[in-house]
Amino acid sequence: MxxxxxxxxxxxxxxxxxxxxxxxxxxxxxxxxxxxxxxxxxxxxxxxxxxxxxxxxxxxxxxxxxxxxxxxxxxxxxxxxxxxxxxxxxxxxxxxxxxxxxxxxxxxxxxxxxxxxxxxxxxxxxxxxxxxxxxxxxxxxxxxxxxxxxxxxxxxxxxxxxxxxxxxxxxxxxxxxxxxxxxxxxxxxxxxxxxxxxxxxxxxxxxxxxxNPDFYVEHQTRLLNKAAFQLVIDDRIESSGIHGFGFVIKDYEEGRILYGGPFIDSFLDNIGHYLQKEFGRGHAFYLDSGRFFILYRNPVSLKEETDRLHRRFRNPWTSGERSAYFDICCCLLEKGLHFESTDELVQVVSSAFDAAHRPGQEDFTIGEEYLSHVKRQVYVRRLLKESLDRDSLQVYLQPIVLSGSGKLEGAEALVRLADHDGSIISPAEFIPAAESSGAVTVLGLQVFRKVCDFIKKGGMEKCGMQWINVNVSPVQCLGRDLPEKLESIRKAYNVPRSFLHLEITEQGALGPGGLSQIERLRRLGYVMIVDDFGTGYSNSSRVKSIDFSGIKIDMSLVRAHFQKPDPYLPNLVKSLHDLGFTITAEGVETETMARELCAMGCDYFQGFYYSRPIPMDEFLKKYGK
CATH class of the missing domain: 1.20.1070 (Rhopdopsin 7-helix transmembrane proteins)
Structure with a gap:
């Protein structure tokens, strides 16, 4: 045929x-x-x-x-x-x-x-x-x-x-x-x-x-995965808009450490099955690390949907003979919220998930104000990256003086980020961004190099200083080659190690890699200082176990004492002195504070009473001889 x-x-x-x-x-x-x-x-x-x-x-x-x-x-x-x-x-x-x-x-x-x-x-x-x-x-x-x-x-x-x-x-x-x-x-x-x-x-x-549909399914929960979420919101943001809510399992990572990953993950299949069955009007996504998002094509009452979800999570989840309770926090997208791009939405959702993990955080709505906040964070990150690429970050110096005479003894190097209009962005904005992105490692090395350059050009000698403190981030301590990198820069400028004191927070010192890095730096000859003492779980016995030379008492502890005096700060200074540490009090803003802190036994002062942090060239004009 x-x-x-x-x-x-x-x-x-x-x-x-x-x-x-x-x-x-x-x-x-x-x-x-x-x-x-x-x-x-x-x-x-x-x-x-x-x-x-x-x-x-x-x-x-x-x-x-x-x-x-x-x-x-x-x-x-x-x-x-x-x-x-x-x-x-x-x-x-x-x-x-x-x-x-x-x-x-x-x-x-x-x-x-x-x-x-x-x-x-x-x-x-x-x-x-x-x-x-x-x-x-x-x-x-x-x-x-x-x-x-x-x-x-x-x-x-x-x-x-x-x-x-x-x-x-x-x-x-x-x-x-x-x-x-x-x-x-x-x-x-x-x-x-x-x-x-x-x-x-x-x-x-x-x-x-x-x-291939298997590319877009998270096999543990059988929900749509992150790749699917990216594609769907990319499609929706230009057509019907974005409507839905996300939620996180609080203490998810801590639970995996405490109970073991297999134990926690064994319940994810049940949670995924429940979301597919009970939230069929929407599309459920699992975005890893105990983070979920439910996206709707047509508007629904998100408050009713999240209330239903909370009612289920008040009951235990079972897997075989095992059972567990999970606490969740939801973040709801405000109706009519406009996103300029898919990346912007992803950044907003990621930021909201991070916020939802905070202790005590309750359900919240992602509205215009929150969107503006995230846009600001994104702008600061972009500006930080540009500044790091151009090596244009500014280093300011704040004097550290002897408590008795007020004589300039040293300074702390503080990094500042300038906006395009010349205004200075607060470190509270860009330092967390640098730490979360890993850029703080590059930032720290650039500051260290500029301090070495200042010393080599005679800046420290002209001001009659003995040393300059440089901060070391906990993130920097994660790099095993940190001492080698610092030494390479120092040798290039031929600066004695005694001119450089390294500040690290107690949390950073006790964090991953912290103790070993401190020991290596100490053996090389660097002076190590505990920074922000009093802001975490700091106490005399903990810092005694670490080979530090000095301690800087955080300004929050100093201010708290002068707002409501009690024996805690004087006793703390005495006990630290008895352990052989030199003490620097931060946040000294008045003559009265300086006088009383001196009487307590503090060795050095740092604060606005003496000077705000100022650019290196201004510092040289002000204190140079």
Whole structure:
């Protein structure tokens, strides 16, 4: 029968049809992302399957039956061929946001060749077309349309290459090259049914590399994962908007440490099943580390949804014979909140999750004020990165004086970040940003280098100082090569180690790597100082176990004493002195404070009473001899 139709080889065609049916079956039986891209891919597969089936039907018809065959069946076939190739471009247009290059007119204009083809065959139907004529026309049109739409799709892939991962780009390019290869081969071998095979192979590549549902499922909870969340909000932020809420399991990381990861994770499957069952109106995502987000397409009462969630979490979760209670905190997106980009939304949600983890934090709403706060944080991080890249951070010095005479003895180096307008951004803003991003390591080394440069140029000698204190962040202590890096800078400027005192908080000293780093730095000859004593769990017995030379009492402890005097601070100073530490009191703002702290036995003072932190050049003018 096929030989009578003039077709010498149908093996490629017969291979394509079952592959397409299998892909369609598995795709339909998996949870799909609520995306235009997902719908476009489904339409592409459905039409391709219909075209393959219709092509098989037409090939099975005996040539002598062509006159009696309804011409509209042939018209439908060719219309399907046109739509099949057009839907390929529509899929790439949705997957790569082709609308950004012309809005809805992109799809409307590119539909014109399809409309022209349908209008051409509409009055003719299938009348007068022999099977060989149909095959020749099919080969010509399929190849021409594939080249046109695949070419447009390749242009889109190139334009959006930076916004996509390597895997997505590789999948897109590979599938389109397969399509073009099929069109090329079909042109030279029109009697062999290559077209459907190559086209289905391209769909299969897209399925494996881009649209595979398993890429977007977190296997422990069976919820959608972070990659899916990124894609969905990227799609929603430009169409229907973002509506939903997130929640965190408080003390999740602590629970994993205390009870073990397998014990805590064994309940995640139950939580994921509950969210899928009870919050079916939305799409639930698991974003790792006990963080969840439920996204809705249509507005709902988020207060009612979170109240329902809290009621469930008041009861225990069970896994086998084990049970556990989890405390949660929810962050609700205010209705109508506008985000300028996907990155901005991700940053806001991430910041809200961090806030939700704080002890005592209750449910809160992410509104305009919170959005402005996060935008400010993002701006400061960007400004910090620019300053680090240009090495333009400013180093200020604040004098440290002898308690009895007020004579300048040393100074503390403090880093300052300048805005574009010249104003100074508070360290309370950019230091946490530097620590959370890891940039504090670069920052610390730049400050250390500028202090060494100041000393080498004679700044310390001109001011009659003995040393300059430089802060060492706990994050810096995580780097095992910290002593080597500091030594490399110091040697480059030929500065004696005794001129450089290193300050580190007690929490940093007792944190990961802290004790070993302090010991290594002490052996090299650096003087180590405890900074911000009194702000954490500091006490005499704890600092006694660490080889420090001096202690700086935090200004909050000093101010608290002068607001409400009691024996605590005098006794603390005495006990630290008895242990052999030199004591520096921070936050000295009046003559009375200086006099009484001196009577307590403090060795050095630092505070606004003597000077605010000032730039190095101003410091040199003020104290230089």
């Amino acid at each position: 096929f030989a009578a139709a003039g077709i010498s080889n149908i093996y490629f065609f017969l291979a394509a049809l079952p592959v397409q049916l299998i892909i369609l079956f598995f795709y339909m039986n998996h949870r799909q992302l609520p995306l235009r891209e997902s719908r476009s891919f489904l339409y592409l597969m459905a039409v391709n399957t219909a075209v393959l089936l219709l092509n098989l039907l037409l090939m099975c018809v005996n040539p002598g039956e062509w006159p009696s065959l309804t011409p509209w069946l042939v018209l439908i076939f060719f219309s399907g061929v046109f739509m099949d190739t057009y839907l390929l471009f529509c899929y790439f247009c949705d997957a790569l946001k082709g609308d950004e290059y012309g809005g809805k007119w992109v799809k409307r204009i590119t539909f014109l060749p399809v409309a022209a083809g349908i209008l051409y065959f509409l009055p003719k139907g299938g009348q007068g077309l022999a099977p060989c004529d149909m095959d020749a026309i099919y080969s010509m049109l399929k190849g021409s349309y594939l080249i046109f739409y695949a070419g447009l799709s390749l242009i889109l892939v190139w334009l959006r290459r930076k916004e996509n991962s390597f895997r997505r780009n590789a999948g897109f390019v590979s599938s389109l090259l397969i399509v073009l290869a099929g069109a090329y081969v079909r042109f030279f071998y029109p009697q062999v049914l290559f077209g459907g095979y190559f086209y289905t192979l391209a769909v299969f590549i897209i399925y494996l590399t881009v649209r």
